[in-house]
Amino acid sequence: MLCWSAFAAATAVDAIYAHKHLGVASCSNSVCHGASQVFRDSHVQQNEFAIWQETDPHAKAYATLSNAASKDIARKLGIGEATQAKVCLDCHADNIAADRRGERFQLSDGVGCEACHGGAENWLNSHADKSVKHADSVDKGLYPTEDPVRRAELCLSCHMGTRDRMITHRIMGAGHPRLAFELDTFTWLGRPHYAIDKDWIERKGEWNGVRDWAVGQGVAATNLIDQLTDPKAGWQGIFPELVLFNCYACHKRMSDKSWGPRQGTGLGPGVVRLYDANLVMFRHVLAAVDKTAAKRVLDETRALHRATTESRDATLAAARRLRATLDELVPRVAAASFDAASLTTILADIEADAARGEYRDYDAAEQAVMAAQSVVVAYENSGAIDKGKADALKAKLDAAYATLKNENSYSMASFQSALKAVRAAAP
Ligand code: HEC
Ligand code: HEC
Ligand code: HEC
Ligand code: HEC
Structure with missing residues (x-):
């Protein structure tokens, strides 16, 4: 279940970018994850998009790069517009290489679904089928966010910085807030788009x-x-x-x-x-x-x-x-x-x-x-x-x-x- 060693070689960032990103619009249809109410007969809530768009700070992460604080940071660093700077976009958006973005992909969506769930190229069409096992989707590139080690690696790639997405003291010196992260606290801060219920535990294992x-x-x-x-x-x-x-x-x-x-x-x-x-x-x-x-x-x-x-x-x-x-x-x-x-x-x-x-x-x-x-x-x-x-x-x-x-x-x-x-x- 916990596959630390099997994945130790590839970083979370490599895994997230391994397949083409199709964009938030590919997830947000009203019969997919764009419902306005929780679906009763489904394994998942299906209103994830609405929760993300309305209340999740990740949806606004790209917009942050145009605010006064970001302009000030970018000016002090001399990096041009923050909305164009790779160093900022790597954490404030889903900054996969331009030639690996699908037609509906928009950088302005900020930290969208695939920035955490991985490129959907190979699993988008199959993952909602109840006969398809979660593990099969993971094989096709769905990121295993349920695994605490892999989830920690993912969140920390932006909330602490890694070799792939480095936040430096120079960026701090220009006024970026200090990063402080704790996996359990941050998983439940705000309004989560997931519910860890009996059904989740049956499908994905223990939660602790x-x-x-x-x-x-x-x-x-x-x-x-x-x-x-x-x-x-x-x-x-x-x-x-x-x-x-x-x-x-x-x-x-x-x-x-x-x-x-x-x-x-x-x-x-x-x-x-x-x-x-x-x-x-x-x-x-x-x-x-x-x-x-x-x-x-x-x-x-x-x-x-x-x-x-x-x-x-x-x-x-x-x-x-x-x-x-x-x-x-x-x-x-x-x-x-x-x-x-x-x-x-x-x-x-x-x-x-x-x-x-x-x-x-x-x-x-x-x-x-x-x-x-x-x-x-x-x-x-x-x-x-x-x-x-x-x-x-x-x-x-x-x-x-x-x-x-x-x-x-x-x-x-x-x-x-x-x-x-x-x-x-x-x-
Ligand atoms: C691609 C980068 C990225 C990843 C991956 C990421 N985050 Fe974030 N997160 C951000 C950014 C950027 C912000 C700040 C958004 C803003 O205010 O503009 C943020 C904000 C947050 C906040 C709000 C913090 C506050 O002070 O209110 C929480 C909570 C959070 N993230 C939790 C998580 C968790 C849990 C994970 C892993 C499952 C995660 N994040 C993965 C980039 C990321
Ligand atoms: C390693 C990832 C990372 C990099 C690189 C990064 N940020 Fe951030 N940034 C974050 C995270 C995570 C937060 C949210 C911190 C929290 O609330 O815990 C954040 C918060 C911010 C905030 C405060 C957000 C708010 O709502 O008040 C601003 C402004 C900001 N970043 C601008 C920038 C700019 C401009 C750059 C490029 C020079 C940049 N960031 C580079 C991860 C990053
Ligand atoms: C900051 C990272 C992050 C972003 C962005 C994000 N998710 Fe999630 N998502 C998670 C985490 C963490 C979980 C809980 C662990 C799990 O079920 O794997 C989760 C769970 C889910 C689940 C429930 C899975 C289940 O088995 O019950 C669905 C569905 C989902 N996300 C869809 C979406 C959609 C659609 C979007 C975009 C609108 C999105 N997520 C954006 C991190 C994220
Ligand atoms: C080894 C000592 C040292 C450490 C450790 C250190 N800083 Fe600094 N910091 C400095 C120095 C030196 C400056 C530059 C002061 C100047 O330019 O006058 C500075 C400047 C800054 C500034 C700009 C202050 C200003 O007046 O403009 C901020 C903000 C900042 N650091 C945040 C941080 C954060 C956050 C951390 C921890 C992640 C950190 N620093 C760790 C030495 C340190």
């Missing part, structure tokens, strides 16, 4: 939000290392590509004097550190799966941090070692079941790290609160807690989110006590 969170962290950590070790993506002149480092290592007020030790880095004060929030989270995942492996990831992460203060060669060697470890662990995490006891272990591990001062930086705290949210929702779905308890827990979670409202006034102490309260309200 905490596992999705866990897999998303492992894939994001892998992705960071792949960019760091790539000779083109990882370096800009004499500096490594700064987007791979912790924004708050450099962007902070000098008067704060906020430095403190972190077990996850082992570094002293005054050192630029890699963005490691996903590695920190992946350790919390492993606390519930394999404690020895969690220790190994901690040791290898610290070795990587240390290597960045030594040399480029040492950094690449340490990064490759950690990459091999992640390669081995991500499939195990994807196959883990994450029962109620493991939820408690994960939450306790996150809170213990918070108490130790591991969430000194805003972006790590942001990942920790999204992790806590996945756990809280999973508690509720598992039936381990009743409604009263769930509501109490959610109120504490809201309070933790509130401490992260403004990155410029982030206080680790407030976050620590808010997270402690979440833990105390959990089973």
Whole structure:
């Protein structure tokens, strides 16, 4: 079911662009996915197009490139119109090569159906036939969005950037918002065009939000290392590509004097550190799966941090070692079941790290609160807690989110006590 190794060679972007893209108009007929109401007798809702067009930010991603913020970014970068610039279009539209677009394809559709579901050239005519198995359509190029590893690779190709779709510190410096992604949270943000019901599970297998969170962290950590070790993506002149480092290592007020030790880095004060929030989270995942492996990831992460203060060669060697470890662990995490006891272990591990001062930086705290949210929702779905308890827990979670409202006034102490309260309200 989970085909990590089989697909490891081809990136998500390769898979999405492997077949011709026919355009959103090819999906939006009223008897296909363009219905105004949910179809009762169908496996799928069939009103996906209406939901996407009316409420999904992906439908507006191309239009964003004409707004004032985009004009400003493009002007500062000196790249001409953002609506014409490949670097912007790669993530804000379905930017498959021009000669592989069908007659009804329009770039202005933004991040359309085939940007996530893959080129429909070979499966458009057959996939709606009830006698055709989902796996057959996948063989013909339908992207397996139901598989958490593959879904993480897909979303992260735009929500973090990859070697194929790189977002650089220069783009950030021109004013692009910092990217922060968590697979489970983002799968359910806004109004989804899919329903994970009994029928979905029969056709596509189990759905487990905490596992999705866990897999998303492992894939994001892998992705960071792949960019760091790539000779083109990882370096800009004499500096490594700064987007791979912790924004708050450099962007902070000098008067704060906020430095403190972190077990996850082992570094002293005054050192630029890699963005490691996903590695920190992946350790919390492993606390519930394999404690020895969690220790190994901690040791290898610290070795990587240390290597960045030594040399480029040492950094690449340490990064490759950690990459091999992640390669081995991500499939195990994807196959883990994450029962109620493991939820408690994960939450306790996150809170213990918070108490130790591991969430000194805003972006790590942001990942920790999204992790806590996945756990809280999973508690509720598992039936381990009743409604009263769930509501109490959610109120504490809201309070933790509130401490992260403004990155410029982030206080680790407030976050620590808010997270402690979440833990105390959990089973
Ligand atoms: C082809 C690139 C691309 C892919 C693939 C992609 N996204 Fe996006 N996503 C974007 C862009 C660009 C935006 C911002 C749109 C805008 O506001 O103009 C966005 C916005 C979002 C938002 C709204 C964020 C907010 O702050 O409200 C969510 C949620 C989201 N994406 C989830 C996902 C998930 C989940 C996946 C994987 C299943 C995914 N995206 C895959 C490009 C992509
Ligand atoms: C690696 C993929 C990627 C690249 C490259 C990229 N963006 Fe984005 N952009 C995103 C995503 C994802 C978001 C949504 C972030 C979120 O809300 O979490 C976004 C958000 C934005 C926003 C804020 C959207 C809003 O609704 O407020 C603007 C403006 C923007 N991008 C412009 C640009 C421009 C201009 C370029 C080219 C210089 C560009 N982007 C390149 C992925 C990308
Ligand atoms: C940002 C990525 C993204 C975009 C854009 C997108 N989808 Fe989806 N779609 C998903 C994800 C993730 C799922 C849920 C996982 C699954 O069922 O494979 C899904 C599920 C579905 C399903 C339900 C499948 C089932 O078996 O129940 C249908 C149908 C669908 N999408 C059609 C569309 C159509 C039509 C469009 C364009 C109007 C579209 N999608 C655009 C990511 C996307
Ligand atoms: C190694 C230190 C370092 C790291 C890490 C770093 N930056 Fe920067 N950042 C800089 C420098 C240096 C500048 C350029 C300041 C100038 O031009 O005066 C800058 C400029 C910026 C600017 C423009 C500020 C302005 O006043 O115009 C933004 C926005 C920005 N960075 C965002 C980020 C984000 C987001 C991250 C993390 C993904 C990040 N930076 C990581 C050092 C860093």
